Amino acid sequence: MALVGFMRFVTVVLGLVSLKHGAVSFTETVKSSAPFFTVLFASLLLKEYTSAPVKISLVPVKQGGGVGRLTAPNPT
Numbered sequence: 611m612a613l614v615g616f617m618r619f620v621t622v623v624l625g626l627v628s629l630k631h632g633a634v635s636f637t638e639t640v641k642s643s644a645p646f647f648t649v650l651f652a653s654l655l656l657k658e659y660t661s662a663p664v665k666i667s668l669v670p671v672k673q674g675g676g677v678g679r680l681t682a683p684n685p686t
Contacts, residue, residue: 611656613651613655614648614651614652614655614656617647617648617651618644618648621640621641621644621647624640625640625641628640642671642672642674643672645668645671646668646671646672649664649668
């Protein structure tokens with residue numbers, strides 16, 4: 611569980627670093643991927659499997675991040 615917590619910490623730090631070096635849309639794309647990778651690494655490393663409704667609920671989150679990235683005025 612400490613590994614998953616550390617990976618969450620790294621995600622937050624990299625999101626803050628991306629604010630300095632990239633567009634806000636890129637930062638939001640990185641931040642919106644955090645739940646997806648949390649579920650992925652929890653299943654791979656901890657053998658904690660989530661239900662299908664939880665996995666399906668991640669799809670609109672990623673789609674929203676993608677729409678934000680594509681419609682940004684100055685994507686980098």
